[in-house]
Amino acid sequence: MMGGDYAPAEAVKGIKSLEAEGHQGLHLLLLGNEVEVSPLVKEAEINESLYTIVHCPEVIGYHDHPVKALKEKLHSSIAVGFGLLARQKADAFISAGNTGAMLVGSMFSLKQIEGLLRPTIATLIPRENNKAGLLLDVGINSDCKPEQLNQFAAIGAAYAGIILGVNDPKVGLLNIGEEEGKGNILAQNTFPLLKENPNIHFIGNVEGRDILEDKADVIVCDGFTGNVLLKLLESVYPITKRQGIEHPYFDRFHFEQYGGTPVLGVEKPVIIGHGVSGSEAFKNMILLAEKMIVTDFIGQLKARL
Amino acid sequence: MMGGDYAPAEAVKGIKSLEAEGHQGLHLLLLGNEVEVSPLVKEAEINESLYTIVHCPEVIGYHDHPVKALKEKLHSSIAVGFGLLARQKADAFISAGNTGAMLVGSMFSLKQIEGLLRPTIATLIPRENNKAGLLLDVGINSDCKPEQLNQFAAIGAAYAGIILGVNDPKVGLLNIGEEEGKGNILAQNTFPLLKENPNIHFIGNVEGRDILEDKADVIVCDGFTGNVLLKLLESVYPITKRQGIEHPYFDRFHFEQYGGTPVLGVEKPVIIGHGVSGSEAFKNMILLAEKMIVTDFIGQLKARL
Known part of the structure; x- marks a missing residue:
């Protein structure tokens, strides 16, 4: 209280x-x-x-x-x-x-x-299709191993399915190229694990431009990248207010409305x-x-x- | 041509x-x-x-x-x-x-x-104060060493000073906390190098929420994080167009207008x-x-x- x-x-x-x-x-x-x-x-x-x-x-x-x-x-x-x-x-x-x-x-x-390597925290992402996407980890695991990202993918898929009610949630790996083999060492080594993970519907790499789009329901990344993204996205709503922009799309960037962040x-x-x-x-x-x-x-x- | x-x-x-x-x-x-x-x-x-x-x-x-x-x-x-x-x-x-x-x-x-470890590419960032900030690396160095980020800082400061005409450009390290010692291993180890670099005006860590703000003129990060951010920011302008939002602030997210990306x-x-x-x-x-x-x-x- x-x-x-x-x-x-x-x-x-x-x-x-x-x-x-x-x-x-x-x-x-x-x-x-x-x-x-x-x-x-x-x-x-x-x-x-x-x-x-x-x-x-x-x-x-x-x-x-x-x-x-x-x-x-x-x-x-x-x-x-x-x-x-x-x-x-x-x-x-x-x-x-x-x-x-x-x-x-x-x-x-x-x-x-x-069996879990590390707990994680996730955030909802406002998407253009009016549904919320899930991004994780957003800050408690700033350096990650591929096995951790693979577990975050399973956790995110479970949360999207059970709590957000997304049927067969699409899981994407945040990366800087579309094809397998692209990216930093972490992403390169995580891709094969996600591809073989039977508990998720892996759709491959997603890029920065896909975060606000409908490409993936769950996006997995290390907690450094995720936290930078979360704080950037959280800064958008106050900016629109200061700029006098009123629009339902940007109202959805009012992160406080989402309630809270579960520790998963x-x-x-x-x-x-x-x-x-x-x-x-x-x-x-x-x-x-x-x-x-x-x-x-x-x-x-x-x-x- | x-x-x-x-x-x-x-x-x-x-x-x-x-x-x-x-x-x-x-x-x-x-x-x-x-x-x-x-x-x-x-x-x-x-x-x-x-x-x-x-x-x-x-x-x-x-x-x-x-x-x-x-x-x-x-x-x-x-x-x-x-x-x-x-x-x-x-x-x-x-x-x-x-x-x-x-x-x-x-x-x-x-x-x-x-003496340079690796070339880099940078992008301009539209900020609320109507001046452009500089973010680098944005994609050619997906895994970085602290020494590289330290050089990118010097390159970014030179570019902001000489080309963008910013007087004594403030350099920030992209991180997930404000204090020294925060962040992933790369950021933790880069901070002391930046602090001791005589060729830059280092202002400390900046977070995701500071990217669109006036806190730093130059923001340094690894090319994975930078590329994800660049592509996310590039996706904003098309979204505002699709949503029917017309506003001078978001017009500045029309990255094509900036011309091009120099290889530095x-x-x-x-x-x-x-x-x-x-x-x-x-x-x-x-x-x-x-x-x-x-x-x-x-x-x-x-x-x-």
């Missing part, structure tokens, strides 16, 4: 709008400072059966060092959240707080899926929100967490890896 | 508009099929003192294999052009033809600047044009080549490396 620039008010609004839409079957553990959170949820008249406030008096700020903060601030909502997940007291964890702490918590408090490859759903998350983003993150639970996304992912 | 989708007509138009603007002091060697080129330049009434047609009966097509074509089609305009450069019969070479053949010719027909680090100016180059692009490429000659860009670059 304490994560994000507009915490905890926007989180409460998100929960309220979920309730107002008649959404049922969830129980929310609201981790935060009870003194701040309690009056807000009461004021919003959220049904008490929907939530339990878990008092977390400490806060990990945006400038706190992730590893240090997680060790020292044991009563922060992020530390408590990962503790609940690890002890099976929660099924998923959402926060718009310190991204580094969320990543460190995911990697060190939770088990990785067996750990034993429980973890969703990291943008610092500027508003009520809509919080609502979408809760719905995404629920979908990952009810579809048993992680169980299905294990079966595919 | 035979390179590009609208060859040779648009090249002739570009030369004509240069002449019409009263531009003087150039002599153009027009490499192409005399039967096609001659009537066009005559029809355009271009002053005969401005040009010499060099008959090149063969053409390297877009689908020709660069190395093979350059070896076999000795009478193509690309092969003849590099021959003239190498024998000091021309001071610069421009073509909108087969990019691969232009790159292979640059690397194997011309000497590299002494070889002993003579070589400029590679887009396949879709129109007369404006041809004119701009000629002006760029002239500027590189009259400023002794290559001499100055040698002094800095």
Whole structure:
């Protein structure tokens, strides 16, 4: 409840709008400072059966060092959240707080899926066909091995299929040429692995010009390239606003609307929100967490890896 | 004259508009099929003192294999052009033809600047402040060493200063975090070299969100990341056209208008044009080549490396 620039008010609004839409079957553990959170949820008249406030008096700020903060601030909502997940007291964890702490918590408090080399994070990409594409890794694996990219491809295909509802998602390898054999050493060595991976529908190399197009539903790359691309694409919406450009196409570059970024490859759903998350983003993150639970996304992912 | 989708007509138009603007002091060697080129330049009434047609009966097509074509089609305009450069019969070479053949010719027909590890290619980036930034490498060095990126930084700073007229150009390292020590192994190891390079004004790491901003005048990255970014940015203008968005900011993403891409680090100016180059692009490429000659860009670059 304490994560994000507009915490905890926007989180409460998100929960309220979920309730107002008649959404049922969830129980929310609201981790935060009870003194701040309690009056807000009461004021919003959220049904008490929907939530339990878990008092977390400490806060990990945006400038706190992730590893240090997680060790020292044991009563922060992020530390408590990962503790609940690890002890099976929660099924998923959402926060718009310190991204580094969320990543460190995911990697060190939770088990990785067996056989996985490294967890990954993905982003949705607005495409011209009005459907969202998936790009991964977007930043936690800045140097990758071909075997990692091959696993990211399987993770991305599972996510696109199960969570985004894409039938037989097309997987492309981000590269700087169309033909097999093109690219840097990583891409050259990843291509044959993807070609032989029975769990994905590999369509070959895709280039920078294909990212916003309909060519691939899932695009795999190293986390350095992916993070540069993500941050470039995130900069487009603010630019259009400053330039006075209003257009539905560019509205879809408003990345905050997508809710959050799931950490993929750990034993429980973890969703990291943008610092500027508003009520809509919080609502979408809760719905995404629920979908990952009810579809048993992680169980299905294990079966595919 | 035979390179590009609208060859040779648009090249002739570009030369004509240069002449019409009263531009003087150039002599153009027009490499192409005399039967096609001659009537066009005559029809355009271009002053005969401005040009010499060099008959090149063969053409390297877009689908020709660069190395093979350059070896076999000795009478193509690309092969003849590099021959003239190498024998000091021309001071610069421009073509909108087969990019691969232009790159292979640059690397194997011309000497590299002494001490340079690898030549590079750069692209202009449209920025919000209406000035163009420079991004390099954008595709001929897909796997890089820190020492190469350090040289690209010096090359980019020289180009921004001498050719683009930027005073004390700010050089940034493309990375996925702001602080020193962030990033992939390449970026981590490049940072200290840039910090100690006396020939550049290094401002530190820049991220994806800074590419379209005014943070750095020159952004250095490996050719894999750079090529993905270039092709993504090139895809923006066609998307805005399809979406019916008309705006001066996005008009600046019309990369063809920039003329061409110089190959930097070889002993003579070589400029590679887009396949879709129109007369404006041809004119701009000629002006760029002239500027590189009259400023002794290559001499100055040698002094800095």
